[in-house]
Amino acid sequence: MVDIISNFPDSILCFILSFLPTKQVVATSVLSKRWKLLWRFVPSLDFHFGTPYIDYMDLYYFLNFCETYQPLHRLRFTSCGLYDFLSMETCIKTALKISGRLEHLDINLDWFVQLPSAVFSCKTLVVLKLAIIAPKNISLVDLPLLKILHLKSVRSFKCEDLKRFLSGCLNLEDLEVGSGLAPKSAANTSEKFPKLLKLKRANIHTHLVPLELIKNVEVLVTDRIYKDDLVFDLHNLLQLELTRFNLSTKCIIIVFNRKKKLVAEGNEALLPCPDPIPTCISLHLKTCRLNNFRGSVVHLQFAEYIMKNANYLRTMKFRYACNSLRRHDLTSHISSCMKSSDTCTLSFE
Incomplete structure (x- = not known):
């Protein structure tokens, strides 16, 4: 061989x-x-702790040992549970110290581990992913090269903290904000958020982040859009994914243009969108994914509207939340619907 x-x-x-x-x-x-x-000489360290019983002193010495060799570019800490929180924080500080040009930092630890403030002033970072962790001090954020920011289940992270955070990383291209963040209030209007002109992709919960902040994205993944979020225009949208296609509460599902609205409230019928069709649908939208699809009247009308008017749609994906018999009927119905794009492919899960 x-x-x-x-x-x-x-x-x-x-x-x-x-x-x-x-x-x-x-x-x-x-x-x-x-x-x-x-x-x-491998320029990355990836530690996964499957047990809370960790010899932090050995880890500390290992990190210092690595300092004499290849500069560190990528660092990842993952754990299913920790007991010695202070030692873990010390290890993170040590790893940041030895990294000559850290570009990728991924930390997924424990609610009680406080992230050192040095993370927020690491000017070489390009990718920052934080999950199940608590920031220690984010009074100063200086991340000029950061392009990817994912925040999931960040403890004690308020809307004001997010504003301050984003103000220090204006070159973001990919933003994810998940649970753990305090919901935005009426006082926290979008005008207070910095303009992220280079943002191309966003995965957000709309009760946490104002849609005005991400109106220029090409890819939008979200749960739902509320009535308070009517002032935005998705003029660059190419891909849309609704993670929770649920109309049990009175909410706005999607608004494509502030003058041409496609609105669904509660279980009422979908309101027709007046001509002309919004350009983000007719000329730009290429991928649409509808999760938690139950096949209600509103669900079907929304799907039919997209397929009928998206001239360049390539992929329409449905993830069902119903029994197998209902799925079969829905698949047959959807497959028979008119599609303006000859290249559109339907996908059912």
Whole structure:
């Protein structure tokens, strides 16, 4: 058998190893004499703690040991539970210290681990993903190169904190804001949020983030859109995904243009959109995904409207939330609906 991997230069091998957990990377040192020291030059560290019983002193020494070798570009900490929160914070600080040019930081730990303030002034960061963690101090945020920001279940994170955070990373292209953030109030209007002119993708809960903030995106993933969010225009929209297609409460499902509204309230019939059809539907929309699709009158009217008027629609996806018999009937009905795009493909899950 030909050994193709051994013909790769060290730089390629280190790149491949950078996608593996650090424990597996270090284990490659037993393969051969060439591999014995190769792991030390992998520019990433990925720690996954499957147990709360962690020897933090060994981890601390390991991080300092790595400082003498390859500069760290990617760092990830993941844990299912922690007991020694202060030691974990110290390890994060140490990792930030040894990283000459940290570009990717992914931390998913525990509610009681406080994220060091040094994270928010790491000017080389391009990707920052935080989940199940509490920021310690975000009075100063300076992340000029940050392009991807994902915030999921961030403890004690208020709307004012989000505004301050976004003000320090104006070059964002991808934004995700999940649960854990305090809902926006009437006083927290969109005018107070910074303008994210380069934002292309957003995955948000609309009761947390004003839609005016993400009106220029090409890809929008959201749960629902409320009446208070009527002042926005999705003029660049190419892909739309509704994660919870639920009309049990009086809410606005989607508004494509402040003068041309496609509105659904409660269980009332869908209001027709006047001519001309909004350009974000007729000329731009290419992908539409409807999750939690139950096949109510409003659901079907919304789906039919999109398929009928989206001239460049390539993919229409449905994720059902009903029994198999109902799914069969819905699939037959939807498949027979008129589609203005000849290249549109229907997908059912």
